[in-house]
Amino acid sequence: MKTSNLQDTMQQWRHDFHQNPELGFDEHRTSARVASLLKSFGIETFTGIGKTGVVGVLQRGNGTASIGLRADMDALPINEINDYAHRSTKKDVMHACGHDGHTSMLLGAAQYLAESGEFSGRVVFIFQPNEEHGFGAQAMLKDGLFDQHPVDAVYGMHNIPGMPTGTFATRAGPVTASESLFEIKITARGGHAALPHMGVDAIVVGSEIVAALQTIVSRKLNPGLNGVVSVTEFTSDGGRNVLPGNAVLSGDARALTPEINETIEARMRQIVNGICMAHDVEGEVSYKTAFPATINDANCASRASQAARTLLGDDAVDGECEPKLFSEDFSHMVTAQQGSYVMMGNGTSGSHSRPLHSADYDFNDELLTIGSSYWVNLVEQELPKPQ
Secondary structure (H helix, E strand, O other), rough: OOHHHHHHHHHHHHHHHOOOOOOOOOOOHHHHHHHHHHHOOOOEEEEEOOOOOOEEEEEOOOOOOEEEEEEEEOOOOOOOOOOOOOOOOOOOOOOOHHHHHHHEEEEHHHHHHHHOOOOOEEEEEEEEEEOOOHHHHHHHOOHHHHOOOOOOOOOEEEEEOOOOOOOEEOOEEEEEEEEEEEEEEEEEEEOOOOOOOOEOOHHHOOOOHHHHHHHHHHHHHHOOOOOOEEEEEEEEOOOOEEEOEEEEEEEEEEEOOHHHHHEEEEEEHHHHHHHHHOOEEEEEEEEEEEEOOOEEOHHHHHHHHHHHHOOOOOOOOEOOOEEOOOOOHHHHHHHHHEEEEEEEEEEHHHHHHOOOOOOOOOOOOOOHHHHHHHHHHHHHHHOOOOO
């Protein structure tokens, strides 16, 4: 593979990032390190795009086509329990999603392309902050990412534990779900636990709502379409012998298209209004979509699959995978510009197979050469030199 000679270097970068994780919009050390490396490769470098975001621009030849490659940089507020030599040195901060590896792979591709790339056109390397909370991509876009550095298409990649090492998967259309956070406030009439008829118990009302919300997916959506509605928190102001007058339900909803997301919201409001009306109490719904669905452009998804097949062969690539119900901040970028998101297997055993966001997860260093070589293949495929 083209970046094999950079394996040790990329591993050193990855372990350094892993030992020094930083949360969203606090990636100051990481950003500075990324910017310094890009400059050392001779790549034009821009900082402060989306607060701590970094962009590198590499032009070669007279080609006018352009491509954007994105990696995320932020860590999570998790205390690592692994005992590797490269484990996090910061209590309650950890790279539990592999962004240390994503950043290192894109840096490896950048170095190779700057030194040896066989392409003609412009590559825009995008190092994004704060992916985990869904704010980083929007911040970079607001700061003019694609206005200042336009691209014909933008591509993102994420490792997936449980998939065989180095295999790739993507699809045309929805590939990851939207995430919407909802909060339902119930204003009832509290009272004495021994005299329930003199008030309206907010817990009873809330319990009816929790049960009824499950009918949105089971009875209100086409069975062929995917969606998830989960109530994750139920709080009230009740006591040992006090019926609560107020309750708050909080939760998370997932959908693969904007239309499904709109249906879930509309049905949720309908259910809450109906149940609260039946009990003669007040209900208020807040429904905010943090991540839209990631919807791959069909041609870009096909091109992304082709680059992976060239690298690893047909058997290692699933170009028609099932969509995933997790969410990805890259969705904001493919909403602003056509592109594609691919998933790469992190392994099926040990810490490489532990779920993302687990305290004992670790990025698989075997992927550093594979992932960076994939980026190189994609660039040279999409920005070919004139014959």
